[in-house]
Amino acid sequence: MFxxxxxxxxxxxxxxxxxxxxxxxxxxxxxxxxYQTGQQxxxxxxxxxxxxxxxDLELPDIRGLELQDQLEARGDAPPIVFLTGQGSVKxxxxxxxxxxxSFLVKPxxxxxxxxVMHEAMLIDRNRREVRAENSELERRLALLTQRERxxxxxxxxxxxxxxxxxxxxxxxxxxxxxxxxxxxxxxVHSLAELVLLASRAGVAVCPSLxxxxx
Amino acid sequence: xxxxxxxxxxxxxxGLLVGLGLALCFAVCRFVHLRRAKQQLIDLVQASAIGxxxxxxxxxxxxxxxxxxxxxxxxxxxxxxxxxxxLFTDAGPLLNLLASxxxxxxxxxxxxxxxxxxxxxxxxEAVVSQLHGVPGAAALVSLVNISARHRLQQNLDQQRSELxxxxxxxxxxxxxxxxxxxxxxxxMAILGNAQAALIHLDRKDPxxxxxxxxxxxIVQDNKRASEIIRGLRALYGKGELLAERFDINxxxxxxxxxxxxxxxxxxxxxSTELDQNLTPVxxxxxxxxxxxxxxxxxxxxxxxxxxxxxxxxxPASGPMVxxxxxxxLGDSVQLCVADEGAGLPADQCARVFEPFYTTKKHGMGLxxxxxxxxxxxxxxxxxxxxxxxxxxxxxxxxxxATSSTSTGSDLCLQESPVLL
Numbered sequence: 036m037f038x039x040x041x042x043x044x045x046x047x048x049x050x051x052x053x054x055x056x057x058x059x060x061x062x063x064x065x066x067x068x069x070y071q072t073g074q075q076x077x078x079x080x081x082x083x084x085x086x087x088x089x090x091d092l093e094l095p096d097i098r099g100l101e102l103q104d105q106l107e108a109r110g111d112a113p114p115i116v117f118l119t120g121q122g123s124v125k126x127x128x129x130x131x132x133x134x135x136x137s138f139l140v141k142p143x144x145x146x147x148x149x150x151v152m153h154e155a156m157l158i159d160r161n162r163r164e165v166r167a168e169n170s171e172l173e174r175r176l177a178l179l180t181q182r183e184r185x186x187x188x189x190x191x192x193x194x195x196x197x198x199x200x201x202x203x204x205x206x207x208x209x210x211x212x213x214x215x216x217x218x219x220x221x222x223v224h225s226l227a228e229l230v231l232l233a234s235r236a237g238v239a240v241c242p243s244l245x246x247x248x249x
Numbered sequence: 250x251x252x253x254x255x256x257x258x259x260x261x262x263x264g265l266l267v268g269l270g271l272a273l274c275f276a277v278c279r280f281v282h283l284r285r286a287k288q289q290l291i292d293l294v295q296a297s298a299i300g301x302x303x304x305x306x307x308x309x310x311x312x313x314x315x316x317x318x319x320x321x322x323x324x325x326x327x328x329x330x331x332x333x334x335x336l337f338t339d340a341g342p343l344l345n346l347l348a349s350x351x352x353x354x355x356x357x358x359x360x361x362x363x364x365x366x367x368x369x370x371x372x373x374e375a376v377v378s379q380l381h382g383v384p385g386a387a388a389l390v391s392l393v394n395i396s397a398r399h400r401l402q403q404n405l406d407q408q409r410s411e412l413x414x415x416x417x418x419x420x421x422x423x424x425x426x427x428x429x430x431x432x433x434x435x436x437m438a439i440l441g442n443a444q445a446a447l448i449h450l451d452r453k454d455p456x457x458x459x460x461x462x463x464x465x466x467i468v469q470d471n472k473r474a475s476e477i478i479r480g481l482r483a484l485y486g487k488g489e490l491l492a493e494r495f496d497i498n499x500x501x502x503x504x505x506x507x508x509x510x511x512x513x514x515x516x517x518x519x520s521t522e523l524d525q526n527l528t529p530v531x532x533x534x535x536x537x538x539x540x541x542x543x544x545x546x547x548x549x550x551x552x553x554x555x556x557x558x559x560x561x562x563x564p565a566s567g568p569m570v571x572x573x574x575x576x577x578l579g580d581s582v583q584l585c586v587a588d589e590g591a592g593l594p595a596d597q598c599a600r601v602f603e604p605f606y607t608t609k610k611h612g613m614g615l616x617x618x619x620x621x622x623x624x625x626x627x628x629x630x631x632x633x634x635x636x637x638x639x640x641x642x643x644x645x646x647x648x649x650a651t652s653s654t655s656t657g658s659d660l661c662l663q664e665s666p667v668l669l
Binding site for chain 1: 435437466514
């Protein structure tokens with residue numbers, strides 16, 4: 036699904052730690068690159084690059100927790116794993132509450148590190164899939180006209196064409212055409228599929244589920 | 250004439266008689282007077298606050314006063330005729346001095362341990378004087394019982410080591426994060442490298458040159474870890490306090506590595522300006538390092554407590570700067586730690602070095618007092634002043650190794666260990 040291969044980004048100001056962890060990750064089959072400061076990472080940051088972030092809690096230029104906040108504020112934060120030599124329980128709780136995948140204490144065992152990396156990579160893949168689906172859904176929704184969108188609300192609520200026509204003050208044939216266009220633009224083949232997409236996209240099902248006319 | 254004859258004889262006899270009578274009277278008076286004088290002398294000796302022993306030629310006791318009875322636990326009767334050697338664990342030096350018959354009173358070198366009747370030791374200092382006019386007595390020994398002084402000294406030592414321990418614990422607490430981090434970095438690298446090597450070895454065709462690289466990195470990091478542990482042990486252990494020649498710049502750099510993590514986070518930047526023309530100093534390295542760490546901790550605390558809230562309000566102002574500089578003054582080396590903290594009002598520049606004077610919320614006011622003691626023991630100085638950046642500057646100077654090689658070394662070693 037992804038054109039680009041996922042990779043682990045390591046941020047640690049200690050060159051020998053960087054070297055060792057990169058070696059470990061690469062020999063375990065991960066692509067990985069390292070930065071020594073938060074700024075270097077940010078300058079080079081590419082949100083489109085799948086993967087996860089493995090970083091020290093105290094970088095020379097920024098606290099790891101602040102960098103986490105910055106990325107979170109941008110809305111495209113990769114899954115973050117903290118790797119620290121002096122973490123406090125307080126820092127750990129804060130990091131996890133703000134969405135960090137894990138909080139590892141140096142020296143960390145390869146098995147533990149690789150398990151967490153695997154988990155972080157899965158999280159990233161799921162997030163990217165969901166994000167891709169959502170943007171596709173938004174793209175399709177954007178194709179709908181105002182009228183079609185209105186008709187869709189009634190359709191997914193289970194109204195019949197003639198009921199919708201009566202409600203919107205038009206003829207059944209027109210509604211039928213609108214419904215066909217909605218199905219086409221949303222790329223679905225059944226009402227059930229449309230309902231599923233509409234609920235995922237959060238389309239309001241405004242009118243009561245109980246049709247006014249029997 | 251005849252009348253005069255018997256009268257003349259009678260006068261002569263009478264004169265003789267009177268003369269004899271007067272002589273007798275005089276002798277009796279003198280005897281009584283002497284007895285009284287002797288009694289007075291004995292009373293004086295008895296009332297003396299120091300112990301007094303009067304010895305016969307053969308080294309047995311002729312007389313001893315009450316202080317001796319009290320200190321050594323013997324009664325006056327037991328003391329009479331007792332060989333003086335029985336009162337000391339080693340009476341050799343005393344007997345030698347007695348045998349040399351000194352013309353003037355002379356003190357026995359150092360402390361001697363007296364022996365109590367019940368076997369315990371009584372620390373004493375002694376002075377020996379020769380006696381000439383007292384028949385039967387050859388010498389007088391004055392003894393000062395210094396048990397009380399000893400106890401006091403012991404208490405002081407105990408209190409001081411307790412203070413040292415507390416100060417060390419406080420410093421350790423302050424820097425524990427740094428130490429843990431410094432040690433965990435090489436440990437992480439070693440573990441990572443070793444496990445990477447294991448994965449390489451599991452392959453069909455392991456890359457030997459890569460394995461060699463990994464192993465040499467492991468060796469490097471291992472050395473780095475042991476260096477840190479060695480530094481910590483020296484800093485907190487009970488190592489010997491030996492003066493050595495070392496370069497202050499090197500000490501500054503190593504100390505910053507060891508403490509940097511805790512002290513200089515993102516809000517405080519440390520800049521160094523080290524004079525490359527420094528001559529080595531002769532000092533107890535660890536003590537100077539402890540002084541430096543103390544100054545660094547103080548400076549950082551002062552900056553944080555001073556600029557904490559305002560910095561949050563104005564993050565654009567950038568990190569605060571702590572400056573460490575060294576300077577060759579010709580006959581000594583100067584080290585300066587300058588902060589941007591609250592600064593020191595003129596009256597506090599001297600007071601901060603007083604014991605138990607503190608401006609910190611949780612401080613004990615001991616750090617700088619101990620630091621100054623350490624510097625004085627090294628023939629160095631430690632003082633404070635305001636600086637033009639609104640903070641305080643602490644200066645310390647140390648004499649060069651060449652200018653006071655012998656005295657410096659002696660001083661450091663004689664001084665009882667003053668640790669932080």
